[in-house]
Amino acid sequence: KVYVAIGSTIEDSNNIFVDPSSAIFSVKDISPPTLTFSPADLATSVAINRNMSITFNEMIRKVDNNSLTDNNVDYVVILRNNDINGTDIPFDGTINSEKTVLTINPTSNFDALQKVYFGVSAGIEDTSDNIVAPDGVTFETADVAVATFSPYQDQNNVPTTSNVTISFNKPVRNINDSALDDLNIDNLLVLKDNDLNGNDIPFDAIINAQKDLITIDPTSDFTSNQVVYAAIGSTVEDTANNVINPATTTFIAADIIAPSITWSPDSGDTDVTINSNISITFNEPIRKLDNGTIGNSDISSIVSLRENNANGSAISFYGSINPNFPIITIDPKENFKSLQTIYVGISDVVEDTSNNKISTQNITFKTAEVLTISWSPQDSSTNVLSNSNINITFNNPIRKLDDGVIDDSNVGDLLILRANDVNGSDIGFNASINVAKTLIKIDPINDFVSEQKVYVAVKKELEDRNDNALDEAFTKIEITFSAADASPPQITFDPGNDETDISIDREVIISFNEPIRKINNDSLSSADLNQIFHLRKNDTNGAN
Known part of the structure; x- marks a missing residue:
């Protein structure tokens, strides 16, 4: 602003003085702010x-x-x-x-x-x-005290017995300049489950004499795989009154628990279908004790499958492990029996990735009651004697679906006996059933032809006393087998009998329709031919 003024120091031509006057005005602002x-x-x-x-x-x-x-x-x-x-x-x-x-x-x-x-x-x-x-x-910024946590942020596999420490690069004190000690340090610290909003974890803290190391001692060990959050706020300072930055750490306690197992079927289960697989599911990945990968070929040395208990007869199975999920599958090679007690055990030879070995464990379960058949001859049998009968054995007494009695007069109506397959020609037979109604015998009217393929089936028109009908999902209701070879090899001569005009240098070939051997089962050699074959003039009585 500018002030300008004039006093009574001048007059006009008539000797009249001017009145004192002034003015204030502002100069344009042309400077930016400082x-x-x-x-x-x-x-x-x-x-x-x-x-x-x-x-x-x-x-x-x-x-x-x-x-x-x-x-x-x-x-x-x-x-x-x-x-x-x-x-x-x-x-x-x-x-x-x-x-x-x-x-x-x-x-x-x-x-x-x-x-x-x-x-x-x-x-x-x-x-x-x-x-x-x-x-x-x-x-x-000031050279303030810096808090460093151990375990550090995101550290894994921290021993469950660990303490938490906070080290400083210089001594620290309360922000009111009073000394830190074992009695007042606890209130400045946080120890919680999972995160800042988690449940408090009880602890007792101490500080060393140099006032640069705080030790947080949890009252109890951490739990397996527990996520732990620890923190200190801007609640302490260095000796130059520089308040520290808040500091935190979150870490994961070690896995100290062996994998848990879920069985299907489970122990004590009943009415398990006889064609069931068994699955053994783990809650985390597993491996061998030497850290090697478990493959399908290893399952038989890890899992046992037996009748009744650990001392029972072994049951053959195929074993596999899913490469993406820790699931072992046991696939029995044959269906279980009706009302059979099954024992499944797993040995303590696998562990998780934290070296926690499982304990030896086992279950038993019981299969459902179903109607099953045992065949003699068995399915796909060969070299069955041509005069053989066929026996069909049931695990329970049988009757018709309408509860009617099955006897020798009607049992044949429940059976099929044909050449080759279900579409083949019928083979005549007589049939009988025992008094206990558990064994059907089929007696073919004629012997089977040499190497004949035979088809046998039981119709699904019967049940046991508990109304369990035949079900091909649980038992074979049809089989095929092959009769024994009862015909000698057929011989073909070349030149054939009564042929004429044979060339004088022609060789003689004797062919058979199947492989041949000596009658003592030894193989034939060239040295044996002179004793087996005859080559004579005119006829059998001619000169060699």
């Missing part, structure tokens, strides 16, 4: 929890003449690591009501000895349209 940074440029030992401010010597606004507010001021503020080219540091900015002071509040504390750049970018001016040039300063 900035004052706090902390100042190159400041050191700045508190890590310090807010920053930028003060202007006059009111500022956006270059579009709109007012700056807490909601839009962030866009003109810069807060970065190291310098103007560093990475952004999250913050929240505010401006006072007079629009002269910007305050920058970082989202979290700075690190010790961190270099920080803060300033303003283009986009603001004073009320006279004088634009503020981008500007900023750099400062360094």
Whole structure:
């Protein structure tokens, strides 16, 4: 502003003095606002929890003449690591009501000895349209105490008996300058299950005489695979009054529990279908005790399948393990028997990836009652004597589906005996059933032909006393077998009998329709031929 004045020191031509007069006017503002940074440029030992401010010597606004507010001021503020080219540091900015002071509040504390750049970018001016040039300063935070946790962040397989320690690079004390001790340290610490919102884990903490190591001793061991969260807030400081940054760690306790097993069928189950597979499912991946991978060929040495109990007869099976999921499947080579007690055991020869070995375990279950058949000859038998009968044995007495009695007069109606297969020609037979109604005997009227293929079936028109009907899912209701070879080899001579005009240098060939051998079962050799074959003039009585 400019003040100008005139006193009663002059007069007009009539000797009349002028009245004293003055005026005040303002010169146009052509200077941009000046900035004052706090902390100042190159400041050191700045508190890590310090807010920053930028003060202007006059009111500022956006270059579009709109007012700056807490909601839009962030866009003109810069807060970065190291310098103007560093990475952004999250913050929240505010401006006072007079629009002269910007305050920058970082989202979290700075690190010790961190270099920080803060300033303003283009986009603001004073009320006279004088634009503020981008500007900023750099400062360094104090060398405060730094907390280091053990176990460290995301550490796995931490022993369940572990303590948690917090070490500092310099001695620390309470923020009221009083000393830390074993009695007041607990209230400054957090130990929880899973995360900050988890349940408290009871502990007792101590601090060493140098005041640079805190030990957190849980009252009880951690549980297997427990996720543990530990923290210390900005509740202690170094001897230069520099409050520490909050620090946390989250780690996972070691797996100390052996894999658990789920059985299907389960122990004590009854009415298990006789064609069932058995699955053994683990709650985590398993391996051999030498850390090797378990393959299908290893299952027979890991799992046992027996009748009744561990001392029962072995039951043959195919074993497999799913490569993607820890599931062992036991596939019996034949159906179980009706009402059979099955024992399944697994040995303590597998472990999880944390070396936790399983214990030897076993189950027993009982199969359902079903009607089954035993055949003699068995399915696919060969070399069956041509005069053989066929025996069909049932595990329970049988009757018709309408509960009618099966006897010798009607049992044949329930049977099929044909050549080759179900579509072959009928083979005549007589049939009988025993008094207990558990054995049917088929007596073919004629002997089977040499090497004849025979088809036998029982019709699904019968049941046992508990109404269990025949079901091909559980038992064979049809078989085929082959009769024995009862015909000698057929011989073909070349030249044949009574042929004439045979060349004088012609060789003689004797062919058979099947392989031949000596009658003592030894193989034939060239040296044996002179004793087996005769070559004579005219006839059998001719000269050799």
